[in-house]
Amino acid sequence: MAEILYFAWVREAVGIDGETLALPATVSTVAGLLDWLAQRSPGHAAALADRSRIRVAVDQAFAGPDTPVTGAREIAIFPPVTGG
Protein backbone atom coordinates (compact mmCIF):
# COMPACT_ATOMS: atom_id res chain seq x y z
CA MET A 1 0.00 0.00 0.00
CA ALA A 2 1.19 3.50 -0.81
CA GLU A 3 0.07 6.75 0.80
CA ILE A 4 -0.66 9.28 -1.96
CA LEU A 5 -0.61 12.92 -0.77
CA TYR A 6 -1.86 15.99 -2.62
CA PHE A 7 -0.88 19.60 -1.95
CA ALA A 8 -1.97 23.10 -2.97
CA TRP A 9 -4.22 23.32 -6.05
CA VAL A 10 -3.62 19.66 -6.85
CA ARG A 11 -5.22 18.85 -3.50
CA GLU A 12 -8.12 21.19 -4.22
CA ALA A 13 -8.66 19.74 -7.71
CA VAL A 14 -8.52 16.13 -6.56
CA GLY A 15 -10.76 17.05 -3.64
CA ILE A 16 -8.92 15.10 -0.94
CA ASP A 17 -5.70 15.53 1.07
CA GLY A 18 -4.57 12.01 0.28
CA GLU A 19 -5.53 8.40 -0.16
CA THR A 20 -4.03 5.00 0.58
CA LEU A 21 -3.86 2.86 -2.53
CA ALA A 22 -2.54 -0.50 -3.64
CA LEU A 23 -0.60 0.27 -6.81
CA PRO A 24 -1.08 -2.33 -9.55
CA ALA A 25 2.06 -4.10 -10.66
CA THR A 26 1.85 -2.34 -14.02
CA VAL A 27 2.47 1.00 -12.29
CA SER A 28 6.23 1.12 -11.85
CA THR A 29 7.24 4.75 -12.42
CA VAL A 30 6.02 8.22 -11.48
CA ALA A 31 4.75 8.77 -15.04
CA GLY A 32 2.83 5.51 -14.93
CA LEU A 33 1.38 6.38 -11.53
CA LEU A 34 0.11 9.74 -12.78
CA ASP A 35 -1.52 8.08 -15.81
CA TRP A 36 -3.20 5.55 -13.52
CA LEU A 37 -4.33 8.14 -10.95
CA ALA A 38 -5.79 10.38 -13.66
CA GLN A 39 -8.35 7.67 -14.36
CA ARG A 40 -9.67 7.58 -10.81
CA SER A 41 -12.06 10.55 -10.98
CA PRO A 42 -12.76 13.71 -12.97
CA GLY A 43 -11.01 15.62 -10.18
CA HIS A 44 -7.88 13.49 -10.52
CA ALA A 45 -8.02 13.91 -14.30
CA ALA A 46 -8.33 17.69 -14.04
CA ALA A 47 -5.57 17.97 -11.46
CA LEU A 48 -3.15 15.90 -13.52
CA ALA A 49 -4.13 17.10 -17.00
CA ASP A 50 -1.03 19.27 -17.54
CA ARG A 51 1.98 17.25 -16.44
CA SER A 52 4.30 20.24 -16.93
CA ARG A 53 2.61 21.78 -13.88
CA ILE A 54 2.97 18.69 -11.70
CA ARG A 55 5.83 17.79 -9.40
CA VAL A 56 6.23 14.58 -7.38
CA ALA A 57 8.18 13.44 -4.34
CA VAL A 58 8.67 9.72 -3.69
CA ASP A 59 9.32 8.89 -0.06
CA GLN A 60 10.04 12.58 0.56
CA ALA A 61 12.62 13.02 -2.19
CA PHE A 62 11.87 14.98 -5.36
CA ALA A 63 11.34 12.62 -8.28
CA GLY A 64 11.15 12.71 -12.06
CA PRO A 65 8.80 10.89 -14.50
CA ASP A 66 11.09 7.85 -14.60
CA THR A 67 11.59 7.52 -10.85
CA PRO A 68 10.46 4.06 -9.66
CA VAL A 69 7.43 3.92 -7.40
CA THR A 70 7.41 0.17 -6.79
CA GLY A 71 7.63 -0.33 -3.02
CA ALA A 72 7.29 3.38 -2.25
CA ARG A 73 5.46 4.14 0.96
CA GLU A 74 4.61 7.83 0.45
CA ILE A 75 4.17 9.63 -2.86
CA ALA A 76 3.29 13.34 -2.84
CA ILE A 77 1.89 15.15 -5.87
CA PHE A 78 1.89 18.95 -6.01
CA PRO A 79 2.52 22.05 -8.14
CA PRO A 80 5.97 23.61 -8.50
CA VAL A 81 6.90 25.07 -5.11
CA THR A 82 6.42 28.77 -4.37
CA GLY A 83 7.81 29.36 -0.89
CA GLY A 84 10.56 31.70 0.24
Add this chain to the structure above:
Amino acid sequence: MAEILYFAWVREAVGIDGETLALPATVSTVAGLLDWLAQRSPGHAAALADRSRIRVAVDQAFAGPDTPVTGAREIAIFPPVTGG
Protein backbone atom coordinates in the same frame (compact mmCIF):
# COMPACT_ATOMS: atom_id res chain seq x y z
CA MET B 1 46.58 79.54 -0.96
CA ALA B 2 45.69 75.85 -0.87
CA GLU B 3 45.01 73.73 2.17
CA ILE B 4 46.95 70.47 1.84
CA LEU B 5 45.60 67.63 4.02
CA TYR B 6 47.24 64.31 4.83
CA PHE B 7 45.54 61.14 6.05
CA ALA B 8 46.48 57.74 7.47
CA TRP B 9 50.10 56.67 6.95
CA VAL B 10 50.72 59.57 4.60
CA ARG B 11 49.90 61.89 7.51
CA GLU B 12 52.19 59.92 9.81
CA ALA B 13 55.06 59.93 7.30
CA VAL B 14 54.76 63.64 6.53
CA GLY B 15 54.43 64.28 10.26
CA ILE B 16 51.62 66.85 10.08
CA ASP B 17 47.85 66.76 9.51
CA GLY B 18 48.04 69.45 6.91
CA GLU B 19 49.58 72.72 5.78
CA THR B 20 48.48 75.84 3.97
CA LEU B 21 50.70 76.56 0.99
CA ALA B 22 50.91 78.95 -1.91
CA LEU B 23 51.38 76.73 -4.93
CA PRO B 24 53.88 78.07 -7.47
CA ALA B 25 52.50 78.77 -10.93
CA THR B 26 54.55 75.88 -12.32
CA VAL B 27 52.45 73.41 -10.26
CA SER B 28 49.32 72.91 -12.32
CA THR B 29 48.38 69.25 -11.90
CA VAL B 30 48.16 66.65 -9.14
CA ALA B 31 51.32 64.94 -10.46
CA GLY B 32 53.18 68.24 -10.45
CA LEU B 33 51.96 69.01 -6.94
CA LEU B 34 53.21 65.66 -5.62
CA ASP B 35 56.64 66.24 -7.23
CA TRP B 36 56.83 69.66 -5.63
CA LEU B 37 55.63 68.51 -2.19
CA ALA B 38 58.12 65.63 -2.17
CA GLN B 39 60.95 68.20 -2.04
CA ARG B 40 59.67 69.92 1.10
CA SER B 41 61.12 67.50 3.67
CA PRO B 42 62.44 63.95 4.07
CA GLY B 43 59.02 63.07 5.55
CA HIS B 44 57.22 64.38 2.48
CA ALA B 45 59.68 62.55 0.24
CA ALA B 46 59.17 59.26 2.11
CA ALA B 47 55.39 59.60 2.15
CA LEU B 48 55.19 60.30 -1.58
CA ALA B 49 57.97 57.98 -2.77
CA ASP B 50 55.66 55.35 -4.26
CA ARG B 51 53.01 57.15 -6.26
CA SER B 52 51.14 53.89 -6.90
CA ARG B 53 50.21 53.95 -3.20
CA ILE B 54 49.02 57.57 -3.20
CA ARG B 55 45.50 58.84 -3.88
CA VAL B 56 44.42 62.48 -4.07
CA ALA B 57 41.17 64.42 -3.76
CA VAL B 58 40.96 67.97 -5.11
CA ASP B 59 38.25 70.04 -3.47
CA GLN B 60 36.76 66.82 -2.07
CA ALA B 61 36.51 64.95 -5.35
CA PHE B 62 38.81 62.04 -6.20
CA ALA B 63 41.45 63.14 -8.69
CA GLY B 64 44.00 61.60 -11.05
CA PRO B 65 47.58 62.62 -11.87
CA ASP B 66 46.39 64.99 -14.58
CA THR B 67 43.66 66.68 -12.56
CA PRO B 68 44.30 70.47 -12.44
CA VAL B 69 45.15 71.95 -9.06
CA THR B 70 45.35 75.58 -10.10
CA GLY B 71 42.85 77.50 -7.97
CA ALA B 72 42.03 74.49 -5.78
CA ARG B 73 41.25 75.34 -2.17
CA GLU B 74 41.65 71.92 -0.53
CA ILE B 75 43.83 69.06 -1.70
CA ALA B 76 43.90 65.84 0.32
CA ILE B 77 46.61 63.21 -0.05
CA PHE B 78 46.13 59.70 1.34
CA PRO B 79 46.56 55.96 0.76
CA PRO B 80 43.97 53.88 -1.08
CA VAL B 81 40.88 53.77 1.12
CA THR B 82 40.20 50.78 3.40
CA GLY B 83 36.82 51.43 5.01
CA GLY B 84 33.70 49.30 4.95
Add this chain to the structure above:
Amino acid sequence: MPAIGARLQTDEFDGAAEQAALLAGRRDLGAAVNFTGLVRADDGLVALTLEHYPAMTLGQMQAIADAAAARWPGVVGTIIHRHGRLLPGESIVLVVTAAPHRADAFAAASFLMDWLKTKAPFWKREEFADGTTRWVEARAHDDDAAARW
Protein backbone atom coordinates in the same frame (compact mmCIF):
# COMPACT_ATOMS: atom_id res chain seq x y z
CA MET C 1 24.76 21.45 15.65
CA PRO C 2 24.93 22.09 11.88
CA ALA C 3 26.85 25.14 10.62
CA ILE C 4 23.58 26.40 9.12
CA GLY C 5 20.46 25.43 11.03
CA ALA C 6 16.88 25.28 9.75
CA ARG C 7 13.60 25.93 11.55
CA LEU C 8 9.94 25.84 10.55
CA GLN C 9 7.35 27.74 12.56
CA THR C 10 4.09 29.67 12.48
CA ASP C 11 5.25 32.46 14.80
CA GLU C 12 7.11 35.61 13.87
CA PHE C 13 10.91 35.44 14.18
CA ASP C 14 13.44 37.95 15.49
CA GLY C 15 16.14 38.40 12.87
CA ALA C 16 18.36 40.54 15.09
CA ALA C 17 18.26 37.94 17.88
CA GLU C 18 19.09 35.15 15.41
CA GLN C 19 22.05 37.16 14.10
CA ALA C 20 23.24 37.95 17.64
CA ALA C 21 23.12 34.23 18.49
CA LEU C 22 25.30 33.41 15.48
CA LEU C 23 27.85 36.09 16.36
CA ALA C 24 27.94 35.43 20.11
CA GLY C 25 31.43 34.60 21.32
CA ARG C 26 32.87 34.80 17.80
CA ARG C 27 35.66 37.22 16.90
CA ASP C 28 36.44 35.81 13.48
CA LEU C 29 33.27 36.80 11.64
CA GLY C 30 33.66 40.04 9.72
CA ALA C 31 30.38 39.99 7.85
CA ALA C 32 26.75 39.19 8.66
CA VAL C 33 23.91 39.18 6.14
CA ASN C 34 20.32 39.12 7.30
CA PHE C 35 17.61 38.60 4.68
CA THR C 36 13.89 38.88 5.41
CA GLY C 37 11.15 38.00 2.93
CA LEU C 38 7.88 39.82 3.52
CA VAL C 39 4.26 39.64 2.37
CA ARG C 40 3.51 42.34 -0.23
CA ALA C 41 -0.01 43.77 -0.59
CA ASP C 42 0.13 43.59 -4.40
CA ASP C 43 -3.15 43.75 -6.36
CA GLY C 44 -5.32 44.11 -3.28
CA LEU C 45 -3.87 41.09 -1.49
CA VAL C 46 -5.16 40.85 2.08
CA ALA C 47 -3.46 37.62 3.22
CA LEU C 48 -1.11 34.90 2.10
CA THR C 49 -1.38 31.32 3.34
CA LEU C 50 1.69 29.11 3.18
CA GLU C 51 0.87 25.42 2.84
CA HIS C 52 3.71 22.95 3.17
CA TYR C 53 4.47 19.21 3.22
CA PRO C 54 4.92 18.52 6.92
CA ALA C 55 6.77 15.22 6.65
CA MET C 56 9.29 16.64 4.18
CA THR C 57 9.64 20.37 4.73
CA LEU C 58 12.09 20.67 7.59
CA GLY C 59 14.31 17.86 6.27
CA GLN C 60 14.43 19.54 2.87
CA MET C 61 15.21 22.92 4.46
CA GLN C 62 18.07 21.35 6.41
CA ALA C 63 19.35 19.68 3.22
CA ILE C 64 19.40 23.12 1.55
CA ALA C 65 21.19 24.56 4.59
CA ASP C 66 23.72 21.73 4.49
CA ALA C 67 24.31 22.30 0.76
CA ALA C 68 25.16 25.94 1.49
CA ALA C 69 27.41 24.97 4.40
CA ALA C 70 29.29 22.53 2.15
CA ARG C 71 29.82 25.16 -0.57
CA TRP C 72 30.92 27.90 1.84
CA PRO C 73 32.77 26.10 4.64
CA GLY C 74 33.42 29.23 6.76
CA VAL C 75 29.79 30.29 6.80
CA VAL C 76 27.46 29.86 9.75
CA GLY C 77 23.78 30.62 9.48
CA THR C 78 20.15 30.14 10.34
CA ILE C 79 17.13 29.78 8.07
CA ILE C 80 13.59 30.07 9.35
CA HIS C 81 10.47 29.64 7.24
CA ARG C 82 6.99 30.40 8.48
CA HIS C 83 3.82 28.63 7.42
CA GLY C 84 0.13 29.35 7.92
CA ARG C 85 -1.79 32.57 7.21
CA LEU C 86 0.24 35.80 7.04
CA LEU C 87 -0.79 39.41 6.51
CA PRO C 88 0.81 42.11 4.33
CA GLY C 89 3.97 43.45 5.92
CA GLU C 90 4.52 40.26 7.92
CA SER C 91 7.69 38.29 7.43
CA ILE C 92 7.71 34.92 5.66
CA VAL C 93 11.29 33.77 5.66
CA LEU C 94 14.57 34.64 7.37
CA VAL C 95 18.07 33.82 6.16
CA VAL C 96 20.97 34.89 8.35
CA THR C 97 24.55 34.15 7.40
CA ALA C 98 27.89 35.19 8.87
CA ALA C 99 31.41 34.60 7.59
CA PRO C 100 34.92 35.99 7.87
CA HIS C 101 34.44 37.95 4.62
CA ARG C 102 31.42 39.55 3.02
CA ALA C 103 31.52 37.79 -0.35
CA ASP C 104 30.81 34.41 1.26
CA ALA C 105 28.11 35.78 3.55
CA PHE C 106 26.32 37.44 0.61
CA ALA C 107 26.71 34.46 -1.72
CA ALA C 108 25.48 31.92 0.84
CA ALA C 109 22.45 34.08 1.72
CA SER C 110 21.51 34.51 -1.95
CA PHE C 111 21.97 30.81 -2.59
CA LEU C 112 19.84 29.86 0.42
CA MET C 113 17.01 32.11 -0.74
CA ASP C 114 17.22 30.86 -4.34
CA TRP C 115 17.08 27.25 -3.21
CA LEU C 116 14.35 27.82 -0.61
CA LYS C 117 12.26 29.40 -3.38
CA THR C 118 12.65 26.44 -5.72
CA LYS C 119 13.47 23.37 -3.62
CA ALA C 120 11.48 23.62 -0.37
CA PRO C 121 7.92 22.24 -0.43
CA PHE C 122 5.89 25.37 0.27
CA TRP C 123 2.95 26.73 -1.71
CA LYS C 124 1.46 30.20 -1.39
CA ARG C 125 -2.23 30.92 -1.71
CA GLU C 126 -3.21 34.57 -2.04
CA GLU C 127 -6.45 36.04 -0.68
CA PHE C 128 -7.75 39.27 -2.18
CA ALA C 129 -10.06 41.98 -0.89
CA ASP C 130 -12.88 40.79 -3.19
CA GLY C 131 -12.85 37.36 -1.56
CA THR C 132 -11.12 35.53 -4.40
CA THR C 133 -8.10 33.33 -3.81
CA ARG C 134 -5.28 32.33 -6.15
CA TRP C 135 -2.35 29.94 -5.89
CA VAL C 136 0.91 31.69 -6.69
CA GLU C 137 2.50 30.35 -9.88
CA ALA C 138 6.17 29.39 -9.84
CA ARG C 139 8.25 31.90 -11.75
CA ALA C 140 10.79 30.98 -14.39
CA HIS C 141 13.24 33.56 -13.11
CA ASP C 142 13.30 31.88 -9.71
CA ASP C 143 14.34 28.66 -11.47
CA ASP C 144 16.98 30.63 -13.38
CA ALA C 145 18.24 32.15 -10.13
CA ALA C 146 18.50 28.71 -8.50
CA ALA C 147 20.21 27.23 -11.55
CA ARG C 148 23.10 29.71 -11.48
CA TRP C 149 24.65 28.02 -8.42
Add this chain to the structure above:
Amino acid sequence: MPAIGARLQTDEFDGAAEQAALLAGRRDLGAAVNFTGLVRADDGLVALTLEHYPAMTLGQMQAIADAAAARWPGVVGTIIHRHGRLLPGESIVLVVTAAPHRADAFAAASFLMDWLKTKAPFWKREEFADGTTRWVEARAHDDDAAARW
Protein backbone atom coordinates in the same frame (compact mmCIF):
# COMPACT_ATOMS: atom_id res chain seq x y z
CA MET D 1 14.69 62.51 1.95
CA PRO D 2 16.87 60.41 -0.37
CA ALA D 3 15.77 56.85 -1.21
CA ILE D 4 19.00 55.64 0.39
CA GLY D 5 20.27 57.75 3.26
CA ALA D 6 23.82 57.91 4.65
CA ARG D 7 25.03 58.54 8.18
CA LEU D 8 28.45 58.78 9.83
CA GLN D 9 28.82 58.25 13.56
CA THR D 10 31.04 56.97 16.36
CA ASP D 11 28.25 55.18 18.24
CA GLU D 12 26.98 51.67 17.68
CA PHE D 13 23.95 51.38 15.39
CA ASP D 14 20.82 49.23 15.64
CA GLY D 15 20.40 47.38 12.37
CA ALA D 16 16.98 45.99 13.26
CA ALA D 17 15.67 49.46 14.13
CA GLU D 18 17.04 50.86 10.87
CA GLN D 19 15.34 48.10 8.92
CA ALA D 20 12.06 48.59 10.80
CA ALA D 21 12.19 52.31 9.97
CA LEU D 22 12.58 51.54 6.26
CA LEU D 23 9.70 49.08 6.27
CA ALA D 24 7.32 51.14 8.43
CA GLY D 25 4.05 51.82 6.67
CA ARG D 26 5.17 50.03 3.51
CA ARG D 27 3.26 47.06 2.10
CA ASP D 28 5.08 46.89 -1.24
CA LEU D 29 8.50 45.74 -0.02
CA GLY D 30 8.94 41.98 -0.25
CA ALA D 31 12.63 41.79 0.60
CA ALA D 32 14.96 43.38 3.13
CA VAL D 33 18.72 42.83 3.27
CA ASN D 34 20.68 43.89 6.31
CA PHE D 35 24.48 43.74 6.09
CA THR D 36 26.78 44.33 9.06
CA GLY D 37 30.56 44.58 8.83
CA LEU D 38 32.37 43.64 12.04
CA VAL D 39 35.88 43.92 13.51
CA ARG D 40 37.68 40.56 13.34
CA ALA D 41 40.35 39.65 15.91
CA ASP D 42 42.71 38.29 13.24
CA ASP D 43 46.42 37.88 14.12
CA GLY D 44 46.01 39.10 17.69
CA LEU D 45 44.24 42.32 16.75
CA VAL D 46 42.97 44.16 19.82
CA ALA D 47 41.46 47.26 18.21
CA LEU D 48 40.79 48.93 14.91
CA THR D 49 40.75 52.69 14.47
CA LEU D 50 38.88 54.17 11.54
CA GLU D 51 40.26 57.49 10.39
CA HIS D 52 38.30 59.43 7.79
CA TYR D 53 38.24 62.72 5.88
CA PRO D 54 35.64 64.73 7.76
CA ALA D 55 34.93 67.34 5.09
CA MET D 56 34.40 64.71 2.40
CA THR D 57 33.20 61.48 4.03
CA LEU D 58 29.48 61.98 4.45
CA GLY D 59 29.10 63.64 1.06
CA GLN D 60 30.92 60.77 -0.60
CA MET D 61 28.81 58.22 1.30
CA GLN D 62 25.65 59.96 0.12
CA ALA D 63 26.97 60.02 -3.46
CA ILE D 64 27.49 56.24 -3.24
CA ALA D 65 23.97 55.86 -1.81
CA ASP D 66 22.54 58.01 -4.62
CA ALA D 67 24.40 55.94 -7.22
CA ALA D 68 22.75 52.79 -5.85
CA ALA D 69 19.33 54.46 -5.76
CA ALA D 70 19.73 55.49 -9.41
CA ARG D 71 20.68 51.97 -10.48
CA TRP D 72 17.89 50.27 -8.51
CA PRO D 73 14.97 52.71 -8.56
CA GLY D 74 12.66 50.64 -6.35
CA VAL D 75 15.21 50.23 -3.57
CA VAL D 76 15.15 52.15 -0.30
CA GLY D 77 17.99 51.92 2.15
CA THR D 78 20.23 53.25 4.87
CA ILE D 79 24.02 53.13 5.14
CA ILE D 80 25.83 53.90 8.37
CA HIS D 81 29.59 53.94 8.79
CA ARG D 82 31.29 54.29 12.14
CA HIS D 83 34.64 55.96 12.79
CA GLY D 84 36.98 56.05 15.77
CA ARG D 85 38.38 53.16 17.77
CA LEU D 86 36.49 49.85 17.64
CA LEU D 87 37.04 46.51 19.38
CA PRO D 88 36.84 42.97 18.00
CA GLY D 89 33.23 41.91 17.56
CA GLU D 90 32.03 45.50 17.26
CA SER D 91 30.26 46.62 14.13
CA ILE D 92 31.87 48.98 11.60
CA VAL D 93 29.35 49.47 8.86
CA LEU D 94 25.66 48.84 8.24
CA VAL D 95 23.92 48.58 4.89
CA VAL D 96 20.17 48.03 4.91
CA THR D 97 18.18 47.79 1.70
CA ALA D 98 14.57 46.92 0.94
CA ALA D 99 12.83 46.41 -2.38
CA PRO D 100 9.78 44.73 -3.88
CA HIS D 101 11.92 41.75 -4.94
CA ARG D 102 14.98 40.12 -3.43
CA ALA D 103 17.33 40.36 -6.41
CA ASP D 104 17.34 44.17 -6.25
CA ALA D 105 17.73 44.25 -2.47
CA PHE D 106 20.70 41.85 -2.61
CA ALA D 107 22.34 43.57 -5.56
CA ALA D 108 22.01 47.06 -4.10
CA ALA D 109 23.41 45.93 -0.74
CA SER D 110 26.41 44.22 -2.38
CA PHE D 111 27.02 47.26 -4.57
CA LEU D 112 26.86 49.63 -1.60
CA MET D 113 29.40 47.56 0.34
CA ASP D 114 31.73 47.23 -2.66
CA TRP D 115 31.65 50.98 -3.26
CA LEU D 116 31.96 51.90 0.42
CA LYS D 117 35.06 49.69 0.56
CA THR D 118 36.73 51.40 -2.40
CA LYS D 119 35.22 54.90 -2.76
CA ALA D 120 34.60 56.25 0.74
CA PRO D 121 37.53 58.03 2.45
CA PHE D 122 38.14 55.76 5.44
CA TRP D 123 41.41 54.20 6.56
CA LYS D 124 41.79 51.40 9.10
CA ARG D 125 44.66 51.20 11.55
CA GLU D 126 45.08 47.91 13.38
CA GLU D 127 46.43 47.61 16.94
CA PHE D 128 47.89 44.29 18.06
CA ALA D 129 48.40 42.70 21.44
CA ASP D 130 52.17 43.29 21.24
CA GLY D 131 51.61 47.05 20.95
CA THR D 132 52.41 47.32 17.25
CA THR D 133 50.10 49.09 14.84
CA ARG D 134 49.61 48.64 11.12
CA TRP D 135 47.59 50.45 8.47
CA VAL D 136 45.39 48.06 6.54
CA GLU D 137 46.42 47.77 2.90
CA ALA D 138 43.79 48.11 0.20
CA ARG D 139 43.05 44.76 -1.41
CA ALA D 140 42.97 44.16 -5.15
CA HIS D 141 39.93 41.94 -4.85
CA ASP D 142 37.97 44.81 -3.31
CA ASP D 143 38.80 46.87 -6.40
CA ASP D 144 37.73 43.93 -8.56
CA ALA D 145 34.46 43.64 -6.63
CA ALA D 146 33.75 47.35 -7.08
CA ALA D 147 34.65 47.24 -10.77
CA ARG D 148 32.05 44.58 -11.59
CA TRP D 149 29.17 47.07 -11.24
